[in-house]
Amino acid sequence: LLLRWRRRRRLWRKVEEARQRQERSLVQMEMAVRRFREQHPSVNMISILSLPLPELSKKLQDGSLPPEYVFYAYVGKALQIATETNCITEYLQESETQLQKAKLTGKLGLLYGVPVSIKDSIDCQGHDSTLGFIKNLNKPAAEDSVVVQVLRRQGAIPFVKTNVPQSLISYDCKNLIFGQTFNPLLYTRSPGGSSGGEGALVGGGGSILGFGTDVGGSLRFPAAFCGICALKPTGNRLSKKGIISGVLGQKAVAAGVGPMAKDVESLALCMRALLCEDMFNLDSTVPPLPFNEEVYSSTQPLRIGYYETDFFTMPSPAMRRAVRETKQLLEDAGHTLVPFELTNVDYMIFNFCVRGMFADGAASFLKTFKGELEKSSMGLLFWLAKSPNWLKTVLSWIAKPFHLLMPFISFVSFFSAVDEVWSLHHEIEEFCHQFIAQWKTLNLDVMLCPMLGPALGIGYPGKLSVAVSYTMLYNVLDFPAGVVPVTMVTDEDEEELKGYQGYFRDWWDRTLAKAFRGSVGLPVAVQCVALPWQEELCLRFMKEVETL
Secondary structure (H helix, E strand, C coil), X not given: CHHHHHHHHHHHHHHHHHHHHHHHHHHHHHHHHHHHHHHCCCCCHHHHHCCCHHHHHHHHHHCCCCHHHHXXXXXXXXXXXXXXXXXXXXXXXXXXXXXXXXXXXXXXXXXXXXXXXXXXXXXXXXXXXXXXXXXXXXXXXXXXXXXXXHHHHCXXXXXXXXXXXXXXXCCCCXXXXXXXXXXXXXXXXXXXXXXXXXXXXXXXXXXXXXXXXXXXXXXXXXXXXXXXXXXXXXXXXXXXXXXXXXXXXXXXXXXXEEEXXXXXXHHHHHHHHHCCHHHHHHCCCCCCCCCCHHHHHCCCXXXXXXXXXXXXXXXXXXXXXXXXXXXXXXXXXXXXXXXXXXXXXXHHHHHHHHHHHCCCCCHHHHHCCCCCCCCCCCHHHHHHHHCCHHHHHHHHHHCCCCCCHHHHHHHHHCCCCHHHHHHHHHHXXXXXXXXXXXXXXXXXXXXXXXXXXXXXXXXXXXXXXXXXHHHHHHHHCCCCEEEEEEEECCHHHHHHXXXXXXXXXXXXXXXXXXXXXXCCCCEEEEEEECCCCCHXXXXXXXXXXXXX
């Protein structure tokens, strides 16, 4: 007991030191901004912050806007949003040195002088990538991740790292070290996760371009919840070297790294900058596919598949309306809309996602929590994974009458043998081929899909892990998928929500109905999806939706 008490005290001390570092970061930001304002009292920070990224970038390139004006405008705004939402974990003070060097070299990359924010799990040299784990504190990265290296070579200035949920396997944003991050639009709501710090910072206007990762919706949830845009590319379109994963080694569900911004044109500019020779040279596993300008700028009418529901997670009234209204606008603009029917989504979620990610009986997932003070916000999953096998057997038997609970228990319960894992991977390949065959039969270019929303209340994502069905499908398929906000929850949506029962009328459906309530005025998005390696087409479709 004494040893355990001492160990806990040591861990709490590390947490306290990390929190003090976080506080010092905010003080450093405040001092830096104050110094700049004293030296440049006439600079109009508000007008700088109002510029969209393409326009801001143009002014930085032609010299009409000095990079230090832009940098300190965003440091000031980021400080304000961090104070309100607790989204920043660390200020990268060397960004001030990089700013000075960029001015001297005169080498203008596509993102010259653009301050960018970076998710905690993306390595920045000299800084921790904690994933919300105490064991990862005081272990600074030896070098920048490839994405950060390319950003720097393109003239961008990474200036802050942002908060994540413990382990990343969650779409909320809370950990024991840095605490809960809040949604900048409504503080009682989650900003989404796991790139939740990025969502809050970009959504609040404290960063013009942010970078996160996505293994089940971790870019798309924060974007949808905070009313911004995001792109999850095909898993290997951008380098993942130097980016820490929540479950190391699993291959069933493809992760991607991608950008978040207020508009689609900003995402396109970012992809243009990243898909360059530097990226392909620094990581030879990334296919050398430069940004296809012709596809992105095309004005040809599109043939668009769409669906309003996946028949697993019943959409909120606002989600359904978002798809319907967008479909109508696209048809009015001359595009062809074709109904697409999803089947067996429950099988996909439990067999491919849950079983695929935790094929080792969740042993790798549990290992990451060893010696930690707090366990993951994924309460049920974590508890099941830790339970002894005899208890899992009993629970599987008890849960037989409950449609969703039994597969959930059984797939997190037992180790899969190697041949079972191979069989699962083969099954996922077959599923992907069948999905593409259905897509090609309908002769589709892209797909319009629902996106979970509006933002759920804080704490609800941990209870509703099954609601990832709309996003995680495209990690299993490894298709590029983007999010665009299209509407806001109305009083009529709220009234209609009173009749929401879900497809299974179980505890999960009742909890989701509660989580949606009281959301009038909050943004609701749609997903725009394309086939693998078609990021430019995906962005072109997103741009069309945004414009309409």
